[in-house]
Amino acid sequence: MMDLRVELTKNPKEKPQGNLGFGKYFTDHMFVMDYSPENGWYNAAIVPFGPIEVSPACMCLHYGQEVFEGMKAYRNSEGGVQLFRPEENFKRLNVSNDRMCIPKFDEAFLLDALMKLVEIDQEWVPREEGASLYIRPFIIGTEPSLGAHSSTHFKFLIIMSPSGAYYETGLAPVKIYVETKYVRAVTGGTGFAKTAGNYAASMKAQDVAAEEGYSQVLWLDGVERKYVEEVGAMNVFFKLGDEIVTPALDGSILSGITRKSVVDILKSWGMNVQERMLSIDELVQAYKDGKLEEAWGTGTAAVISPIGELKYGDLVMEINQNQIGPISQKLYDTLTGIQWGKIEDTFGWVKKVD
Amino acid sequence: MMDLRVELTKNPKEKPQGNLGFGKYFTDHMFVMDYSPENGWYNAAIVPFGPIEVSPACMCLHYGQEVFEGMKAYRNSEGGVQLFRPEENFKRLNVSNDRMCIPKFDEAFLLDALMKLVEIDQEWVPREEGASLYIRPFIIGTEPSLGAHSSTHFKFLIIMSPSGAYYETGLAPVKIYVETKYVRAVTGGTGFAKTAGNYAASMKAQDVAAEEGYSQVLWLDGVERKYVEEVGAMNVFFKLGDEIVTPALDGSILSGITRKSVVDILKSWGMNVQERMLSIDELVQAYKDGKLEEAWGTGTAAVISPIGELKYGDLVMEINQNQIGPISQKLYDTLTGIQWGKIEDTFGWVKKVD
Ligand SMILES: Cc1ncc(COP(=O)(O)O)c(C=O)c1O
Ligand SMILES: Cc1ncc(COP(=O)(O)O)c(C=O)c1O
Numbered sequence: 001m002m003d004l005r006v007e008l009t010k011n012p013k014e015k016p017q018g019n020l021g022f023g024k025y026f027t028d029h030m031f032v033m034d035y036s037p038e039n040g041w042y043n044a045a046i047v048p049f050g051p052i053e054v055s056p057a058c059m060c061l062h063y064g065q066e067v068f069e070g071m072k073a074y075r076n077s078e079g080g081v082q083l084f085r086p087e088e089n090f091k092r093l094n095v096s097n098d099r100m101c102i103p104k105f106d107e108a109f110l111l112d113a114l115m116k117l118v119e120i121d122q123e124w125v126p127r128e129e130g131a132s133l134y135i136r137p138f139i140i141g142t143e144p145s146l147g148a149h150s151s152t153h154f155k156f157l158i159i160m161s162p163s164g165a166y167y168e169t170g171l172a173p174v175k176i177y178v179e180t181k182y183v184r185a186v187t188g189g190t191g192f193a194k195t196a197g198n199y200a201a202s203m204k205a206q207d208v209a210a211e212e213g214y215s216q217v218l219w220l221d222g223v224e225r226k227y228v229e230e231v232g233a234m235n236v237f238f239k240l241g242d243e244i245v246t247p248a249l250d251g252s253i254l255s256g257i258t259r260k261s262v263v264d265i266l267k268s269w270g271m272n273v274q275e276r277m278l279s280i281d282e283l284v285q286a287y288k289d290g291k292l293e294e295a296w297g298t299g300t301a302a303v304i305s306p307i308g309e310l311k312y313g314d315l316v317m318e319i320n321q322n323q324i325g326p327i328s329q330k331l332y333d334t335l336t337g338i339q340w341g342k343i344e345d346t347f348g349w350v351k352k353v354d
Numbered sequence: 355m356m357d358l359r360v361e362l363t364k365n366p367k368e369k370p371q372g373n374l375g376f377g378k379y380f381t382d383h384m385f386v387m388d389y390s391p392e393n394g395w396y397n398a399a400i401v402p403f404g405p406i407e408v409s410p411a412c413m414c415l416h417y418g419q420e421v422f423e424g425m426k427a428y429r430n431s432e433g434g435v436q437l438f439r440p441e442e443n444f445k446r447l448n449v450s451n452d453r454m455c456i457p458k459f460d461e462a463f464l465l466d467a468l469m470k471l472v473e474i475d476q477e478w479v480p481r482e483e484g485a486s487l488y489i490r491p492f493i494i495g496t497e498p499s500l501g502a503h504s505s506t507h508f509k510f511l512i513i514m515s516p517s518g519a520y521y522e523t524g525l526a527p528v529k530i531y532v533e534t535k536y537v538r539a540v541t542g543g544t545g546f547a548k549t550a551g552n553y554a555a556s557m558k559a560q561d562v563a564a565e566e567g568y569s570q571v572l573w574l575d576g577v578e579r580k581y582v583e584e585v586g587a588m589n590v591f592f593k594l595g596d597e598i599v600t601p602a603l604d605g606s607i608l609s610g611i612t613r614k615s616v617v618d619i620l621k622s623w624g625m626n627v628q629e630r631m632l633s634i635d636e637l638v639q640a641y642k643d644g645k646l647e648e649a650w651g652t653g654t655a656a657v658i659s660p661i662g663e664l665k666y667g668d669l670v671m672e673i674n675q676n677q678i679g680p681i682s683q684k685l686y687d688t689l690t691g692i693q694w695g696k697i698e699d700t701f702g703w704v705k706k707v708d
Contacts (some may be wrong), residue, residue, distance in 0.1 A: 014355065014393060023411065023500025053405045056513050057377065061494055064418040064550030065557065086523030091434060099556040107706055136500055140415055146377025146490055150557045159410050161500060186576040188535060190555045196418030197551015201544045203455040203504045221541040223577050233502055302445060 001045050001108070004113050008120070011046035015124065020164035022301070023134060027121040031113055031137075031158035032072050041105050042157065046117050049159065055144035059151040062323060063143035067096035070300050071257075073133040073160075073353070081118060081125045081133075081353040084339045087111055088257045088297075093137060095255075096193040104137055110156075112136070118353050130165025131142050132339075134301075171332055173322055174297075174307025176213035178280060180313070184229070184252075185217030188220030191229075191252030199233070206232070208321045209232045212310065216297070220280060221252060223334040228278045234260035234297030234305060239284065239327060241291040244273040258298040258335070265334055266327075280312060287317045294325035295296060303339070304314040304332040307345055355396050356460070358467050358550030363402035369478065370531070374485060374518035376655070381475040381487070385467050385512035387459075395459050395510070400471050401532060403513065409498035413505040419495035420550040422448035424654050425611075427472050427487040427514075427707065430695030432705070435479045435487075435558060435707040438693050441465055443609045445493060450610075451548040455504040456493055464491070464510075466568050472707050484519025486693075488655075514649030520656045525686055527662025527676055528651075530585055531568035532634060533559045534667070536608075538583070545583075545606030553587070560586070562578035567666065570651070574634060575606060582632045588659060592637065593681060595645040598627040612652040618701060619688055620681075634666060641671045648679035656691070658686040 009028045016025045018305025026049050032306045033044040060066050069089040076082050090107040096352075097104050114135070118125075125133040182205035185191025185198055202217075209217045216232030228247050230236055235256040237246045244266055249255050266273040286292040287310075295307035308322035319325075337343035340351060362613055363382045370379045380403050387398040414420050423443040430436050444461040451458050468489070471481075479487040491512045495505025536559035539545025539552055548705060556571075562572045568585030582601050589610040591600045598620055603609050620627040640646040641664075649661035660683075662676035673679075691697035 021501075026411060031437055042622035049410070051407045052410055054366050056403070056489075057515070060552060061370070061414060061420060061491060062422055062490070063557075064420065064552075066415065066418065068416055069653050100554055100560060101561055104544075111560060134500065136411075136416070138416060148486065148553050148556075150561065161411070181542060183365065183540050186537050186540040186543065187538030188576060188579075189543075190551070195551070195554060198553050199416070199548070200418035200420070200454055200549060200551050203500075204416075205452060206503065207455055209390050210374060215574070222542060225542075257513050313595075347511070 002109055004116065005045040006116070006120070007045060007047045007248050007259045016162065020126065020131060020162055022163045023161045025162055027124040027133070027160045027162070029117060029121050030160070031117050033156040035154035035156070037101055038068045039151055041103070043328050045115060046113070046120060054142065057144040059143045059145065062146065063141070063148060063278045064195070065088060065100055065102065066138065067093060067100050067102060068136060068138035068194055069093050069198070071135045071301060072085055072214065072339070073135060074340045075125045075127050076133070076194065078341070081122050082341055083118070083351045083353065084263070085257055085349045086114060086351055088260070089137065092194065092255060092257070096195055097139065098111070099193040100195050101140070102154060105156065114158060115353055116330060117160070120351060121160060124160065124162050128165070130167070132163060134163040136161070141303055153191040153239035156179050158259065171255070171304070171329070173212065173324055174215040174308040174346055176307050176311070177209040177212060177307040178310060178312040179209070179219055180225060183222040184219045187251045189252060190310045192249065192254060202233070218310065226279050226281070229253050230285065230306070231297040234299035236297050237262065237295065238278065238292065239294035239325070241288045241293070242272055244271055244327070245278050246275055247271070247278055256298055258300060261335065261349065262298050262331055265331060284312065284315065284317070292317065292319055294327050296325070296328040296331070303335050304328050356396070356463055358470065359399040360474070361399060362402045370516065374480065374516055376517045377488060377515045379479040379514070379516055381514045382515070383471060383475050384385045385471050387510040389457055389486065389508035391506055393561070394456070396487065400467070400474060406626070406642070408496065411498040411500055413497045413499065414494035415498065417495070418549070419454055419456065419505050420492065421454050421456060422490060422492035422548055423447045425489045426654060427694070428485070428694045429479045429481050432695070435476050436695055437472070437705045437707065438617070439611050439703050440468060440705055442507040442614070443491070444481065446548065446611070447607060450549055451493065453547040454549050456495070456508060459510065468512060469707055470513070470586055475514060476567070476707060478515050478516050482519070484521070486517060488515045488517040490515070511605060513533060525658070525660065525678055525683070527660040527678055529567065529663040530665070531563040531566060531571050532662050532664060532666040533563070533571040534579060535571055537576040538573045543606060543607045546603065546608060548608060556587070572664065575703060580633045580635070582634060582637065583607050585651040585661070588653035588656065591616065592632065592646065593648035593679070594640045595647070596626055598625055598681070599632050599639060600627070600629055601632055603631045609703050610652055612657065613656060614651050615689065616685055619685060638666065638669065638671070645673065646673055647679050649673050650679070650682040650685070657689050658682050
C-alpha cells in the first residue's frame with residue numbers, strides 16, 4: 001500500500017463559536033494526493049489546511065473536470081466520533097471518475113486515510129445537537145493547458161468543515177417548485193456522477209424558485225419533461241396510498257446513499273417501496289385522488305426533508321396539510337439515531353473512529 | 355469608467371521556440387478583475403502572468419460555476435496585430451454569465467482592457483505561418499464555501515497563449531463518429547453557454563471516439579437523439595445538393611462566431627444557407643441520394659475543419675471522396691485571409707491593435 005505522510009500543523013486554529021452554518025469553517029488539516037501518468041496516484045499526505053496554488057491555465061478552472069463527495073462525521077453518545085457508510089462515498093466517487101475520465105483510486109487506501117484525517121482533527125467534530133463535521137473529498141484536473149481534452153494530471157483533496165444543524169429550529173416541511181423550463185441532467189449526460197457541472201447547471205432554476213418563495217426545485221427528466229427525478233440536491237420519495245415510490249436510477253439521477261439507506265429501512269419495516277419511473281401526471285392524479293399522503297427528500301445534508309407543498313404550473317398541491325408526515329419523522333429519527341449513535345446500528349452502517 | 359491598473363513584469367520570459375502546440379505557453383501578463391457584492395466588478399488590473407492562490411473550498415473547484423471564451427490575435431501582413439470580432443466574444447460571455455448566475459460585466463471596458471493587454475504582450479503574437487495568439491477570458495466563482503448555491507465572489511481573468519497552426523501539415527479532412535450513447539447538452543440545460551461542465555461532459559465520448567480512430571464526435575440532440583447539433587467543440591455545416599444547412603440555435607448549441615461569420619460569407623456569395631433542424635436520417639438519406647456533397651466544422655481553433663467521413667452505427671459515409679471540398683477550401687481561405695489581413699475585410703470584422 002501507498003505511504004501516507006503526515007505533517008501536523010504548528011498553528012492550530014481556534015475553533016469557531018456560535019452558529020457554524022454550512023461549509024464555512026475548515027479544520028486544521030486536509031488530505032492531498034497527486035496523479036501523474038508516470039506515477040499514478042502518489043504523494044498521499046495529510047498536511048495543514050491551507051490555500052493551494054494553481055496555474056490560471058489549470059484545466060479544472062476551464063473545463064470542469066472535477067468530481068466530489070459529501071459525507072459527515074458525527075459525535076456519538078459516548079463522546080466518540082463515527083462515520084456513516086463512508087465506503088459507499090468512495091465507491092460512488094470512482095463511479096463519477098469513470099464518467100468524467102478521471103483515473104480511479106484505491107478505495108481501501110482512501111478510507112484509511114480519511115479515518116486517520118478525522119482522527120487527527122477529531123476535536124473539530126462538533127458536540128452541539130444536530131451539528132456534525134462535513135467531509136468533502138474531491139478531485140480536480142490540474143494540467144496547466146488549454147487543450148479541451150482530459151487532464152493528464154489530477155489532485156485529490158479531502159477538506160472538512162464543522163457545520164451546524166441543517167434544521168436550526170427542528171425538522172420542518174419545505175415548499176418545492178416543479179421545474180418545467182430548466183433541466184439538470186439527461187440520460188447520456190452526467191446526472192449520475194457527482195460532478196461540478198451538474199451543480200452549476202442547477203443554480204439558475206434554484207435562484208428563480210427562491211425568488212418565488214420556494215426552497216428547492218423538483219427536477220423532471222430532460223427528455224420527456226415528465227418523469228420525476230430529484231429534488232434540489234436530494235433524492236425524492238412519495239407515499240402514494242400503500243406504495244412508497246422513489247424514481248429508479250436511470251442514469252440521470254444521483255445514486256444517493258441516504259436514498260439507498262431509506263429503501264433498506266422501509267423494507268425492514270415491511271413497507272412496499274418501489275424504485276420505478278414516476279410521472280408528474282401520476283403524482284397529480286394521486287394528489288387529486290387524495291392518495292399523495294407524504295413526500296420527502298433524502299440527502300446527507302438534511303437527512304430527511306419533508307415536502308409540505310409542491311407547485312406545478314398553477315396547481316399548488318399541499319401534502320399532509322403541510323405537516324411532517326409520520327413516515328418522514330420516523331425515518332428521520334431512525335437515520336439520525338443511527339448516525340449519532342443513539343440507537344442500535346442493526347444494518348452495520350456505522351464506522352467508528354479510534 | 356473603471357480604472358485599469360498596469361503592473362509590468364520585471365522578469366520577461368523567454369519566448370518558446372519550435373512547435374508551440376496549443377495552450378501550453380503563456381505570455382508575460384494577464385488581466386485580472388474581482389467581483390464582490392459590495393463593490394461589483396472592481397480591481398481591474400494587468401499584472402505579470404503567474405499562479406493564483408485559491409482556497410481548497412473555492413466554489414469553482416466544486417460546483418463548476420465558470421464561463422469562458424476563446425479568441426485569437428493574428429499577426430497581419432504589415433507586421434501589426436489584429437483581433438477577429440472580439441466584441442462578439444464578450445457579448446457571448448455575458449450570455450453565458452446570465453445562464454450561469456454570474457454577474458454581467460461592462461463589455462466596452464473589457465474590450466479596452468483586452469486591447470491594452472494584447473498591446474503590452476504584442477511581441478508574443480507569433481510570426482510563423484498559421485500560428486496565432488490564443489486568448490482565453492474566463493470567470494470563476496471564488497467564494498470559499500461549500501454551500502451549493504451561486505458564489506458571492508468572482509474573479510475574471512484573461513490569459514494568452516502563443517499557439518501553433520491547427521493544421522500542421524495543411525488543411526485536412528477529419529473522420530467523425532456520430533455519438534448515440536453520450537449526450538453533451540439538452541434543451542433547458544447549459545449547451546448554449548460556454549461553461550466548464552459542457553466540456554467535462556464531452557470528454558468521455560471524445561475518448562471513446564478517439565480509441566476507434568475518429569477525431570471528433572457529432573453530437574445529436576439529447577431529447578430525440580435525432581437532430582444534429584455540433585461536431586466536437588465546433589459548429590457544423592452540410593452541403594445537401596444546392597442547400598447549405600447548419601443546425602438552428604435551439605438552446606443546446608453554442609452560438610459560434612465562426613458559424614455566424616460563415617453564414618454571412620455564404621450569403622454574400624449568393625448561396626442558399628439555412629439555419630434549421632437537421633435530422634441524422636435526413637443526412638443519411640441525402641448521402642444515399644448522392645446529395646451529401648460537403649461537410650465541415652467551424653470554430654476559432656480550426657477555423658474550417660472539412661469532414662471526410664461520418665460513421666453512424668454500421669454505416670460509414672464518405673464525403674467528397676474524403677477530400678477537402680471546394681466550399682470548405684474557399685471558406686477557409688476567405689476567413690483566414692481576413693483574420694491574417696491578407697485579403698480585404700469587407701465585413702468590418704477585424705480590430706487592429708495599435
Ligand atoms: C444531486 C444530488 N442528489 C442526491 C443527493 C443525495 O445523496 P446522498 O444521500 O448520498 O447524500 C446529493 C448529495 O447530497 C446530490 O448532490
Ligand atoms: C461547444 C462549441 N461549439 C462551437 C464552438 C465554435 O465557436 P466559435 O466559432 O465562436 O469559436 C466552440 C468554441 O470554439 C465550442 O466550444
